[in-house]
Amino acid sequence: MATAHVAVDRAGKFRKVCCILERYDYRPSGLIPILQAVQHEYQYLPEEVLTFVATSLDLPPARVFGVATFYAHFALEQKGKHVIRICDGTACHVKQSLPILSAIHEMLGTSEKQRTTVDALFTVETVACLGACGLAPVLVIDEQVYGSMTPERATALVDDIKMQENTGDSQAAGATVNGEAHVN
């Protein structure tokens, strides 16, 4: 039964991909918009989906992986619930964006290599330029742009989200604990 469940799950997963592929007429030239749409759906590009896309478009998987790894926009790993992007374009850089990055890394226990927190709540990234140079240094949390940042203001923002998550999800968190207790 468990296997059947997984199979149904997988069919469901690929059904969405099929819709996307159909939207682009299974054209290999549409590979980049297709991957963008897939990423929009799953927040990242799962390996099995990439293989599925390659087979469906009649492309070598290496070509699809090549494209997926070439462009900075594509993520091969799942991101956290909140994505914090620190702009390190020239304008932000000369206005000291790196101390902000270090402060956030330190606060969340993330690093250049380990970008997502253990609880999968936050992903911390740098971005080359957001084009909001007039507000440098700039921080973007889930598409909301914050300008003229300092390490203190940035960590306060992240703190706010953490607090909201804690109060908002306390019920859900409680449920998980109960659930685990139940299993035990």
Next chain:
Amino acid sequence: MSINDGLIQLNEPSKPHDGQTAMRRVILCAGTGCMANGAMKVFERFRKEIDRVGLNVVLELRPEAGDRDVRLSKSGCQGFCQMGPLVTVIPDGILYTKVRAEDVTEIVEHTLVTGDVVDRLLYKDPATRRHCRGLEDNPFYARQDRRVLRDCGFLDPEDIHEFILHGGYSAAKKAYLEMSPEEICKQISESGLRGRGGGGFPTGRKWEAARMQKPGKKYVICNGDEGDPGAFMNRSVMEGNPHSVIEGLMIAARAIGADQTLVYVRAEYPLAVERMKRAVIDAEREGILGSNVFGTGLSLKCDVMEGAGAFVCGEETAMIASIEGRRGMPTPKPPFPAQSGLWGKPTIINNVETLAHVSRIINEGPQAFRSIGTPESPGTKTFALTGHVANTGLVEVPFGTKLRDIVLEISGGVTDDAGKPMKNGFKAVQIGGPSGGCLTEDHLDLPLSYDSLRAVGAMVGSGGLVVLNQRTCMVSIARFFMEFTQRESCGKCVLCREGTKQLLALLDDVIEGRADAGTLDLLEKLGRAVQVGSLCGLGKTAPNPVLSTLRYFRKEYEEHIFEKRCRTGRCKALLKPEINEERCKGCGLCIKSCPTGAITGDKKKPHHIDPDLCIKCGACATACKLQAVEGV
């Protein structure tokens, strides 16, 4: 509205709509900068407050207006990003800066009801301490010549009718109905328009080359992949006046005989993607794009494609590869895209800003375009002015303007890291992004043009101007750009892929105190090799920041290498924290603050830092109340 309605509107000569009616307009800047500072809240408050005082809020264009009507609209970026959110009131010609939702009541009651000016919300010129009422007396705007940007800060980017009423699409219509492709190419060639994306290639020549190819499928691509970190002029034009880009594309398509156009927008610009897409749909609905352009029977399609985050895709051939669904790697030229581009068909690729100039050339003629700028670089150029200056934002000036006028005058002066004015603070200006160079005070009287900048080792590039103050380490700046190009190198050419990596490693040696007498020579030699041995613009220009800083700031490199010292104190590895024995009273605060236990000393006796244990974090300097810790 049908195709014909669109045509009827287009047949009417453009009228200054607002001048003819008495309707007052309140225009809110909805550029990225102002939006991030809460422009939408201000907009909503305006809507409520205008209603509350008994005036009518008009949100869409109306041919006639009652005397109690106030048109409330959003515009694209007005350029003065530092002072946002911006609110313009016309015909009064007032520009309010840093407007908060709380200020709206006052503006509505004083300006809209009684016609007075709210002084405290006007921009105050720091030099004269005078309030500036509008654009004319504002030093940021007064020295500019805003042509491409003017409509960005005035028109509602989501309203095609407003664009049409202000003469929009009349040039495209002229190109389709009254001009032959040869004539269009001739006019663009005569205007001397050069590509605004960086290289400065004559646009007319590019178009002519594509036109000469035998008829058949041809493409026009708009390059909106503005990857230069520190530049945002293309973003502002796509967000603020998307129809001007489409009109430019249409004229280009007519000139070379293409029936398919495409706008390639950088992925980090979601609002630009949205506005461009909407503009295309609106233009199709009006019969401007589609299967019967202006009733000529010619068809023209426009697609909007989102990039996927690769700086190299700004290079023409790499962009074509990306559109075809491959890795964005450049290919050798020739064949030039104008001969064999997208899917092997003749293709021209023009920058957003280049296309935004085209309609004016067709409408006013090449001579009018040539009347400003320099003979070799005619017209105006937008620059993204950022860094350590009081007024960051978008600036448009004629070519030939002195660097000094922008960097020291329009900018409102150089500031320190906290944003306070800094006297004699100017150190350098980085122009042209990762492909450009750093220029010094000696270059400030240089008239800006493609050729003058190239002669001194920089380039116009896409037009990023980053002003750097005295507290900036030039070696670190060179490293910053090298890290960027090294990361963005597509890896095809060995010298670009490996060379940039080695250049970065050499710069790290300088910054971390490992460099020796041979390092600078090696940097120069390798830099020149990378320039020669790379296929595309990315590699050819990647060493520019290093070479230009080596040329103009060599002394700073030498201090790092021979004296193991960074004059700005920004290179941590070169710091040598020491405790001044005369100042130290032996209070022990530094011992407590030191995370590695590097500080020792008896109570009430001068303390000492062990250089082997010290990690140069600066905690002791922060903790010390007597400023006894030096060299951090």
